Amino acid sequence: MTARRQQPASGEAQSADSHAGLDNLTLARKEGWRSFVTTPARSQPEPLSAKELRRLGEGALAGYNKQRRIWHANLGPLKTPQLTELHEDLWDIVDSNVQDGDKAKGAIAIDAFPGLGKTTAVLAFAKKFHLREIAEEGEFTEDGNERWPVCRVGLTGNTGMKDFNRAMLEYFAHPGRTSGTTAQFGHRALDCMLSCAVRLLIVDDLHFLRWRATSGVEISNHFKYIANEFPVTLMFIGVGLAERGLFSEGDSYANAVLAQTGRRTTPLDMRPFTVDTETGRREWRQMLLALEQRLVLADKNLGMLADALSDYLFARSTGHIGSLMTLINRGCQRAVRTGAERLDEELLNGVKNDAASEKARQELEAALQARRITTRPRAKTR
């Protein structure tokens, strides 16, 4: 068993920017997962006024700007209402899944459009879950193996069942991950999960699974096998899972098999921000207020995002957190580089955003300008 009492990954003492190099690929291995979980949050660079900036020497200014570059590129995760709601649902389901091993556990499918923060929210949840399990149960299992409460598998283009099983073994760096059949890989993965007391199996980007017309049943059966045999809560993340028939019900044989997965899987959603209700507008504003507090720009003022740019930012992001964060990140980089030190429409107009939000932007801007819609709540609370 490879996970038996290894040295802690890369030393627990982390340098100031040990986040660097943490990519999705790193998370494919348990050691990468541990550094993701144990690396302390970055601290916000100290805010300096325009005058203080001018007083900095060249070297000090370059250092300060580098700090801000990294900081602005990694803002988040913000506690958005979407993230908080999802976490509540996840705790309900995961904590209710502690029944004995012979009962199949309820699975979860987080099914929503790209860029709404599914991965971000799930990783934040899994991090809390990992830390709670370790705090409660200890770093090692009764048998002396390392405890790994979470196993995360990210799928890539056109993954088949065998690759999926192999990816689970990769996470544990199992020596038997190079050769074997699908079933053998499956058994080895089960072995790892039992030894390491895995409780949560996250399968990100499930839509990448090879989904031939007939293999819906095969996939469904495979996950049923995992749900039955592995003592884990399965958490699927993907785009358009319902349309792909992960949990459709019907009368044909195929549908009946799929329905079995459907009966055990709770679909959860993540929604974009919307501004057609007062509650929605208030949520948008609260999020912008939280976001502007995190910006480290010398000329920023209270309400820079939440008041002055509320409509503009909504039009450019269409309420998608991913597009918003890209725009703000790029805007801040430009504001630092050019010395503007604040965000306004003029500066942001020069910043490019993703194709989908640029496409939706014009229509929304026209509606906002014609005052057919607004993003501002009636009562402004700070």
Ligand SMILES: Nc1ncnc2c1ncn2[C@@H]1O[C@H](COP(=O)(O)OP(=O)(O)OP(=O)(O)O)[C@@H](O)[C@H]1O
């Ligand atoms: N709560 C949040 N606070 C700050 N930034 C966030 C938050 N949620 C998402 N983001 C940002 O939005 C971007 C997209 O998020 P994420 O990758 O989690 O979306 P996704 O729904 O998993 O998308 P995909 O379907 O493409 O995988 C990321 O760059 C992330 O930094």
Ligand SMILES: [Mg+2]
């Ligand atoms: Mg994702």
